[in-house]
Amino acid sequence: MEKTRDKKYWLMKSEPSDYSIDDLKRAKCEPWDGVRNYQARNFMRDEMRVGDGVLFYHSSTDPPGIAGIAKVCSKPYPDKTAFDKSDKHFDPKSKKDDPTWYLVDVCFVKKFKNFISLNELKADPRFEGMMVTKKGSRLSIQPVSKKHFDGI
DNA sequence: GCCAACGTTGGC
DNA sequence: GCCAACGTTGGC
Numbered sequence: 609m610e611k612t613r614d615k616k617y618w619l620m621k622s623e624p625s626d627y628s629i630d631d632l633k634r635a636k637c638e639p640w641d642g643v644r645n646y647q648a649r650n651f652m653r654d655e656m657r658v659g660d661g662v663l664f665y666h667s668s669t670d671p672p673g674i675a676g677i678a679k680v681c682s683k684p685y686p687d688k689t690a691f692d693k694s695d696k697h698f699d700p701k702s703k704k705d706d707p708t709w710y711l712v713d714v715c716f717v718k719k720f721k722n723f724i725s726l727n728e729l730k731a732d733p734r735f736e737g738m739m740v741t742k743k744g745s746r747l748s749i750q751p752v753s754k755k756h757f758d759g760i
Numbered sequence: 761g762c763c764a765a766c767g768t769t770g771g772c
Numbered sequence: 773g774c775c776a777a778c779g780t781t782g783g784c
Contacts, residue, residue: 621781621782623781623782645767646767647767667781667782667783668781668782668783670783670784671783672782672783726783743764743765743783744764744765744766744781744782744783745765745782746765746766746767746780746781746782747766748781
């Protein structure tokens with residue numbers, strides 16, 4: 609039996625030209641594929657649980673920031689785009705009997721009427737210490753504290 | 761488009 | 773296992 613635990617909270621980045629909050633709204637749920645960073649994978653594979661809260665972050669936009677809320681809606685399972693030679697995220701190192709890359713499905717919850725820009729996050733003392741506000745914070749999946757999540 | 765920050769790779 | 777070279781991310 610699975611041990612219960614408190615909800616955790618995450619921030620997941622996407623370039624809206626690749627995949628935006630509107631795409632997720634249309635799709636309702638989508639596998640968060642293409643992650644090829646070990647730390648980010650570890651969060652998905654080892655720490656995420658169904659029902660966890662997700663801040664949907666738009667990167668490489670003007671301005672960058674948080675576009676809305678999603679949630680984790682599957683258990684972790686292997687990222688099959690790593691097995692597909694024609695996929696741009698193909699990774700020959702990942703074997704079907706021992707996959708390197710894992711993902712979870714993410715479901716749309718809501719899109720903010722007011723997009724929260726990175727600048728606003730940085731300017732607001734309530735969000736001090738949030739990973740995404742720090743310089744050089746490239747990690748595409750980041751843990752977020754409940755305090756910060758609720759503040760959003 | 762630039763470039764700083766960071767992750768990964770591979771020669772040794 | 774070190775570290776230089778290279779690739780990628782992402783704010784600006």
